[in-house]
Amino acid sequence: MQQLAASDRIEPNLIPNSDVSISEDFKFVVRSIxxxxxxxxxxMKAVDTGQSEDVVGAMVASQKASLSFSMLMEMRNKVLNGIDDVMRMSL
Known part of the structure; x- marks a missing residue:
């Protein structure tokens, strides 16, 4: 767990197959988050129960998870705003 939390890079090419549908891409992203x-x-639980003393690592992992979730919510809002804009267009 510490290795995953300690990674400094966020890699955009984590989605294994580029031929899959966008819904599969979103499912993969949501599962990753x-x-x-x-x-x-x-x-955090390990730190709270005394099994680990890596408070900094737990806080960094928590912030990464929070930032990823916030980014997902912003993407969702942008997509919904785009759909609303398309729905308001007149033909």
């Missing part, structure tokens, strides 16, 4: 949140939660 969920995994980050689970890792951060596990690290």
């Amino acid at each position: 969920n995994e980050q949140q689970n890792i951060a939660g596990d690290m």
Whole structure:
């Protein structure tokens, strides 16, 4: 868990197949963000129970998960705004 939380890079090419549909891409991204949140939660739990003393690593993992979730929400809002704009267009 610490190796995943300690990685400094966010790699945009994590999606294995580029031929899949956009819904599959979004599912993959949501699962990745969920995994980050689970890792951060596990690290925080380990610190709280005294199994680990890596408070900084747990906080960094928590911030990464929070930032990823915020970015996902912003993407969702942009997509919904784009759909609303298309719906308001007159033909």
